[in-house]
Structure formats: C-alpha cells, structure tokens
Amino acid sequence: MALTACTPASSRLLTPTSSPVRTAEAARAVTGRTVSFDLRAAPTALDLAGKSAQTWSYGSIPAQALRASVGDTIRVKLDNGLPEETTIHWHGLALRNDMDGVPGVTQPAIAAGDAFTYEYTAPHAGTYWFHPHVGTQIDRGLYGALIIDDPNEPLRYDEEWVVILDDWLDGVTATPDQVLEELSAGMQPMSGMEGMGPMAMGNMLMGAESDLLGGDAGDVFYPEYLINGRPAADPETYSSSPGRRVRIRMINAGGDTAFRVALGGHRMTVVHTDGFPVTPFEADAVLIGMGERYDVLVTLADGAFPLVAAAEGKEARGFAIVRTGSGSAPAPDADIPELSGLVATADRLTAASDVALPNRQPDRQLAIELTGSMEQYDWGFGGRRFDFDRPLDQPWQIRSGERVRIEFTNSTDMWHPVHLHGHTFQHAGGGPRKDTSVVLPQQTLTVDFDADNPGRWLVHCHNIYHGEAGMMGVVAYQA
Numbered sequence: 348m349a350l351t352a353c354t355p356a357s358s359r360l361l362t363p364t365s366s367p368v369r370t371a372e373a374a375r376a377v378t379g380r381t382v383s384f385d386l387r388a389a390p391t392a393l394d395l396a397g398k399s400a401q402t403w404s405y406g407s408i409p410a411q412a413l414r415a416s417v418g419d420t421i422r423v424k425l426d427n428g429l430p431e432e433t434t435i436h437w438h439g440l441a442l443r444n445d446m447d448g449v450p451g452v453t454q455p456a457i458a459a460g461d462a463f464t465y466e467y468t469a470p471h472a473g474t475y476w477f478h479p480h481v482g483t484q485i486d487r488g489l490y491g492a493l494i495i496d497d498p499n500e501p502l503r504y505d506e507e508w509v510v511i512l513d514d515w516l517d518g519v520t521a522t523p524d525q526v527l528e529e530l531s532a533g534m535q536p537m538s539g540m541e542g543m544g545p546m547a548m549g550n551m552l553m554g555a556e557s558d559l560l561g562g563d564a565g566d567v568f569y570p571e572y573l574i575n576g577r578p579a580a581d582p583e584t585y586s587s588s589p590g591r592r593v594r595i596r597m598i599n600a601g602g603d604t605a606f607r608v609a610l611g612g613h614r615m616t617v618v619h620t621d622g623f624p625v626t627p628f629e630a631d632a633v634l635i636g637m638g639e640r641y642d643v644l645v646t647l648a649d650g651a652f653p654l655v656a657a658a659e660g661k662e663a664r665g666f667a668i669v670r671t672g673s674g675s676a677p678a679p680d681a682d683i684p685e686l687s688g689l690v691a692t693a694d695r696l697t698a699a700s701d702v703a704l705p706n707r708q709p710d711r712q713l714a715i716e717l718t719g720s721m722e723q724y725d726w727g728f729g730g731r732r733f734d735f736d737r738p739l740d741q742p743w744q745i746r747s748g749e750r751v752r753i754e755f756t757n758s759t760d761m762w763h764p765v766h767l768h769g770h771t772f773q774h775a776g777g778g779p780r781k782d783t784s785v786v787l788p789q790q791t792l793t794v795d796f797d798a799d800n801p802g803r804w805l806v807h808c809h810n811i812y813h814g815e816a817g818m819m820g821v822v823a824y825q826a
C-alpha cells in the first residue's frame with residue numbers, strides 16, 4: 348500500500364453525502380410513512396433506590412423506546428442540552444451513511460446548545476438501539492431501544508418486553524471520563540490473586556474471571572447493575588398472565604460488562620440476535636456482550652419469577668421480576684439454576700435460512716488484529732491506536748458490490764465485542780447474522796458481509812473504554 352504515501356487515502360473515499368450514498372437510500376423500499384421523535388440530551392438525576400446520581404440522559408433512563416416499521420422514514424430531532432458536543436449512532440441499522448452519527452467520519456459533532464435532525468429509511472426489522480458516539484457518553488444514561496417492526500412478522504407471540512441491561516457508575520463512584528483516565532494509566536496484573544474473586548481497586552476491578560469469556564471478564568468496577576434503569580433494590584415488575592408467550596428483546600447497553608441472563612423457572616428460545624432471525628435455539632440462559640441484542644421467546648408459568656442479568660465474572664447482578672400470579676416476590680440474590688445450565692452464545696447459533704448470505708467466494712479479505720494490553724492500555728487494531736483527530740488516515744478500503752471477509756484475530760488476553768457499522772455480517776460456516784460479536788482471547792472470528800451500503804463505516808470494540816483507548820478503525824468504500 349505504498350500509494351498511501353503520496354495520495355491521502357481519504358481523498359479516494361466516498362464522502363457521507365456523495366451520490367452513491369443517496370442512491371443506496373433511494374433504492375430502499377419505503378412505506379411513505381414518517382415517524383417523528385424529539386430527543387433532548389441533558390443533565391439529569393437518576394434515582395437509584397433512594398440514592399440520587401447526577402448523570403446525562405435523553406429525558407429518562409432508558410430513553411423512550413423509538414418504534415417504526417420497515418420502510419418508514421424515521422426522523423429524530425436531537426437537541427443537545429449537554430455541556431459538550433454529542434451525536435446519536437443508530438446501533439446495528441444498515442442505514443444511509445450520513446446519518447450514522449460518527450463525528451469526523453459521517454458528520455460534524457453537534458455542539459452544545461445546537462440541534463440536529465436525523466432522517467433515514469428503516470432498512471430491516473429487529474431489535475436495535477441508539478446511543479452517542481462521542482467519548483465515554485454511552486456509559487452515562489444516554490441510551491434507548493429502537494424497535495423496527497416487520498409488518499409480516501412470522502413469529503407468534505402475545506406480547507413484548509424490552510429489557511435493557513446496563514452497568515452503572517456515573518454519579519455514584521466516578522464519571523466515565525474519570526474512569527477512562529484512571530484506566531489509561533495502565534494496570535499491573537497482580538499475581539497470587541487466582542481464585543480470590545473480583546476485587547475493586549478504585550474504579551478498577553481485578554480478578555474478574557469467566558470461562559465463557561476466555562479469562563479476564565472486565566476491568567471496571569460498577570457499584571450498580573441496572574435493568575431498564577432500575578437497580579436490584581428497586582426492581583421493575585413485568586406483569587402478565589400464565590401461558591402468555593412473551594418476546595423479550597434484550598439489549599446490553601453496558602460499558603464493560605457481559606451479562607448472563609436467565610428467567611428463573613423457565614427455559615428460553617433464542618429467535619434473533621442483533622435484529623436478525625436465527626434457527627430457534629432452546630437455552631437456559633443467554634450471554635450478551637456490550638452492544639449485542641438477543642430476542643427470546645418464553646411461555647410464562649404461574650407465579651413470581653426473577654429475571655437475572657448476572658454480570659459475567661463480576662459476582663453482581665441486575666434483577667427484575669416477572670409476575671403472573673400470587674406468591675412472594677423472589678429475592679435479588681435468589682439461586683437461579685438456569686444460570687449454570689445451557690448458555691446460548693453466538694457460536695452455537697445459525698442464521699435463519701431467509702437471512703443467510705448466499706454462498707459466494709470473498710472478493711476481498713481484511714485481516715484485523717486486535718492488539719493491546721491492560722498494562723499499557725494501548726488497545727488498537729494491528730498495533731495502531733485510532734487517531735480521533737485524523738480518523739480517515741488509514742482506512743480499510745473496499746469496493747461496492749464486493750463480498751468482504753474479515754478475520755478478527757484477537758492477540759490480546761481479553762475478550763472484545765467487535766462492532767461493524769452499517770452492515771450485518773454473517774459468522775463463517777453458516778453462523779448467525781450479527782453486527783456485534785464477541786472475539787475471545789487468542790481466538791479468530793471470521794465473518795463475511797456484502798458491501799452494499801456505500802460510505803465510511805466505523806469498526807470498533809464496543810467495550811467503551813477499549814474503543815476510546817484506540818481499538819477503532821474505518822472500513823470505507825472507494826469513490
């Protein structure tokens with residue numbers, strides 16, 4: 348790639364407002380209906396079972412769920428009442444590039460006091476979510492569900508419950524910016540701590556271990572774990588009736604925590620991940636990394652049941668209650684045998700036949716090596732940390748129409764949830780369609796996608812602190 352020495356790579360990239368982007372948008376099927384929402388990002392207080400935490404939100408935590416149907420035009424006016432610039436990223440949607448919400452890549456950041464209106468066609472049905480793409484703002488209360496309905500929904504169920512999981516520290520122990528600063532100083536691994544369990548040191552967490560995550564489960568100490576904005580001491584109660592079939596749409600909005608989720612007394616059938624259907628998979632629990640979504644179907648029994656989101660490896664949990672009948676409420680620390688039963692992970696799933704990518708040899712292969720360590724806190728791709736001031740300096744360049752294969756090779760000692768914007772790739776070997784996938788330490792994950800949505804697209808670790816430390820890059824189409 349010696350060419351990049353004399354021609355700035357970015358000059359050959361499509362701009363987010365270029366005609367291929369507009370052409371791709373014009374090709375999307377539309378209903379002619381527009382659904383409009385107003386969001387205001389601003390400082391607020393979150394009530395944590397009587398304790399008040401100063402934070403930022405879109406009016407409530409989570410934000411109001413935004414809902415539209417495939418082909419609708421979604422229009423969201425965002426007022427920025429924060430003391431700093433912001434954007435909104437529509438996580439998982441294969442939307443037009445200039446609405447993707449990445450500052451310096453797809454739009455200028457929205458200054459404090461300014462407003463911006465996002466407007467785009469909803470391309471695919473499924474469970475998505477939205478959050479800022481500036482700094483560590485996502486680890487405050489700025490998040491909400493974005494549900495795109497399929498007018499011809501093939502699944503049969505009676506009702507829906509959106510469950511948003513979050514690890515919480517803002518306004519309790521520190522701000523996310525303070526945590527990033529502390530982590531960035533690096534951390535020496537401590538010997539002799541094996542088997543002692545997780546231990547907080549300042550805002551860091553030592554010794555959080557998970558077999559499912561291949562070792563180190565996470566490095567940030569969170570004093571609270573929330574389900575739909577509520578701590579275990581003040582849980583949400585979802586009320587229904589015995590025999591009802593519920594679609595639970597689970598979203599991990601956390602910064603540094605994978606959750607193992609189970610509903611006591613029930614098995615669940617995994618039907619979607621990251622918005623796209625999978626061959627139905629029966630499980631006792633589901634593991635959800637940051638940014639991932641899993642939809643499950645559950646037929647409710649009679650009584651009161653704990654929905655538990657165990658913070659994987661961290662010996663803490665989020666908690667909510669499902670009530671369909673009489674009986675005392677379960678305790679937040681109740682023993683949940685399902686948590687140690689069969690856990691659905693993405694590698695066990697296969698794409699539903701109607702969303703599997705057609706067989707095709709890749710036209711292009713990108714090798715993306717995940718690099719860095721806790722000691723240096725130098726997370727990056729290929730040994731290079733993302734330059735937020737010059738984000739388009741060294742993109743991976745692809746062309747429209749190509750089948751692209753990415754090999755994510757994790758050379759680090761930690762797991763990373765990698766997220767590709769603007770596309771839903773498929774795990775090799777008939778695996779699920781996803782946009783955010785866990786890559787275990789010292790393992791390689793191979794995914795394929797079709798380059799059918801031109802623009803500049805971020806690919807990054809959805810551990811917010813890893814991403815901000817530099818584990819980000821841009822996949823861009825050439826003009």
Ligand SMILES: [Cu+2]
Binds near residue numbers: 762808813814
């Ligand atoms: Cu990471």
